[in-house]
Amino acid sequence: MSNLADSLELSPVVSHLHPEGSFDLADHPVPTGLEEVWRFTPLKRLRGLHEDTPLDGDGLKIEADVAAGVTAVSVPVGDSARGLSGYVPVDRVSARAWDASRSVFEVTIPRDTIVDEPTTIRLHGTGLDHAAAGHLLVRAGQFSKAVVVVDYEGSATWAENIEIVLEDGAQLTFVTVQDWNDDSVHVVHQHARVGRDAELLHVAVSLGGDVVRASTGADYRGTGGSVELLGVYFADEGQHIEHRLFVDHTAPRTKSNVEYKGALQGQGAHTVWIGNVLIRKEAEGILTYESNDNLVLTDGAKADSVPNLEIETGEIEGAGHASTTGRFDDEHLFYLQSRGIAEEEARRLVVHGFFNDIIRRIGVPALQERLVASIEEELAAHVGRIQ
Amino acid sequence: MSGVPAAALVDVPDGGVLAVEVDGVEIALVRDGDDVYAVRNECSHAAIPLSEGDVEGCEIECWLHGSRFDVRTGKAINLPATQPIATYPTTVEGDTVMVDLSFHRS
Numbered sequence: 447m448s449n450l451a452d453s454l455e456l457s458p459v460v461s462h463l464h465p466e467g468s469f470d471l472a473d474h475p476v477p478t479g480l481e482e483v484w485r486f487t488p489l490k491r492l493r494g495l496h497e498d499t500p501l502d503g504d505g506l507k508i509e510a511d512v513a514a515g516v517t518a519v520s521v522p523v524g525d526s527a528r529g530l531s532g533y534v535p536v537d538r539v540s541a542r543a544w545d546a547s548r549s550v551f552e553v554t555i556p557r558d559t560i561v562d563e564p565t566t567i568r569l570h571g572t573g574l575d576h577a578a579a580g581h582l583l584v585r586a587g588q589f590s591k592a593v594v595v596v597d598y599e600g601s602a603t604w605a606e607n608i609e610i611v612l613e614d615g616a617q618l619t620f621v622t623v624q625d626w627n628d629d630s631v632h633v634v635h636q637h638a639r640v641g642r643d644a645e646l647l648h649v650a651v652s653l654g655g656d657v658v659r660a661s662t663g664a665d666y667r668g669t670g671g672s673v674e675l676l677g678v679y680f681a682d683e684g685q686h687i688e689h690r691l692f693v694d695h696t697a698p699r700t701k702s703n704v705e706y707k708g709a710l711q712g713q714g715a716h717t718v719w720i721g722n723v724l725i726r727k728e729a730e731g732i733l734t735y736e737s738n739d740n741l742v743l744t745d746g747a748k749a750d751s752v753p754n755l756e757i758e759t760g761e762i763e764g765a766g767h768a769s770t771t772g773r774f775d776d777e778h779l780f781y782l783q784s785r786g787i788a789e790e791e792a793r794r795l796v797v798h799g800f801f802n803d804i805i806r807r808i809g810v811p812a813l814q815e816r817l818v819a820s821i822e823e824e825l826a827a828h829v830g831r832i833q
Numbered sequence: 834m835s836g837v838p839a840a841a842l843v844d845v846p847d848g849g850v851l852a853v854e855v856d857g858v859e860i861a862l863v864r865d866g867d868d869v870y871a872v873r874n875e876c877s878h879a880a881i882p883l884s885e886g887d888v889e890g891c892e893i894e895c896w897l898h899g900s901r902f903d904v905r906t907g908k909a910i911n912l913p914a915t916q917p918i919a920t921y922p923t924t925v926e927g928d929t930v931m932v933d934l935s936f937h938r939s
Contacts, residue, residue, distance in 0.1 A: 479881075
């Protein structure tokens with residue numbers, strides 16, 4: 447028996463995909479922009495979130511529309527279950543937000559509770575003058591099933607940590623909608639811990655903001671856990687939208703699927719997608735795939751896309767990744783035009799088709815309709831409105 | 834030309850570069866003898882300040898990946914940069930370098 451224990455290689459893996467976290471701010475020097483994890487981010491536009499700007503603002507209004515059976519309360523940090531997901535801040539912005547948060551907004555779905563109605567949390571930013579920090583903790587109890595939507599709007603300079611905990615057998619759909627005004631700066635770190643046989647559907651929708659940098663990570667507490675990370679983003683002139691994903695396969699026979707799709711239009715529109723997957727030695731029999739597609743609608747836009755896979759065991763079911771960045775496919779347009787559809791209409795159809803592949807899987811009808819309408823609105827600027 | 838004072842001429846080293854900020858725009862002033870040129874102080878490839886690089890005649894080199902730009906036209910001379918950087922007209926009035934931000938080529 448002891449031989450067996452010795453043969454399990456559970457030692458930490460050293461790689462740049464998962465920097466060692468620390469609660470101590472001194473362990474997180476101010477980034478210079480040359481670091482691998484910061485090299486795509488326009489630090490000058492972060493309004494000092496990565497430096498020492500005080501995070502003492504209170505310019506964010508929180509409203510919660512809570513489904514029956516779910517609780518959503520703000521509790522002082524000392525009384526909260528903060529840290530339940532095992533998250534340790536991995537960079538300076540996150541560590542500063544951890545320090546500066548005075549309360550934790552806790553959303554709890556009790557065990558065995560099944561709710562169809564989504565629970566929606568709206569964060570409305572009322573100004574840019576004071577940067578602020580926040581912490582959200584979502585707990586899905588054993589065998590519960592629920593939908594939680596976080597909706598960002600208004601103007602804010604906002605550093606945030608989000609923890610998501612799925613106990614064994616829980617099913618959770620967690621959606622963030624970045625619908626900020628075009629002057630907001632938002633840096634958020636999310637970490638999900640997925641229990642045995644639990645299923646997380648995580649959807650990131652990023653449309654607004656001046657700079658949005660969202661890092662999302664997930665790991666597993668037991669076998670059979672499944673994580674689906676979906677994303678839809680649309681960057682306009684001058685906007686920087688960055689998604690950094692990290693799935694850490696810490697348990698055998700777990701699954702992950704990452705799929706992000708984005709469109710870019712206008713001078714200086716910039717999107718970044720970093721998709722990291724680590725398959726640890728103990729994670730035998732896992733299945734993972736990650737993909738990112740970017741549709742560049744105009745000149746002057748730039749999409750960076752970097753998938754990384756780090757594989758410590760070959761005893762897996764499957765692992766793969768893909769990334770594409772391109773303009774309209776002329777053949778798609780030609781096909782539609784040959785069927786009598788005007789060019790402008792054909793362009794709109796192609797973009798809607800591109801995004802609907804993700805949107806239809808969210809499973810929240812009202813939100814799906816809203817996203818289709820938002821994309822239509824974005825397209826009006828460069829491709830043309832519905833006649 | 835409506836210029837804005839950017840720096841004292843003596844502060845711009847001959848054959849070198851000086852980083853200045855004029856009306857919120859970060860600019861690299863490059864001097865080649867009596868001529869002073871103004872370009873946007875950011876490499877068009879990886880957003881590195883060009884003022885940290887070397888100057889040779891009318892060329893400035895980004896230290897990180899070695900892209901070079903012609904400071905007279907903003908043109909990228911070699912890879913990895915492909916896009917030009919913005920250039921601004923300059924005049925020297927007395928011992929002050931004036932930069933016209935209203936007019937830039939990029």
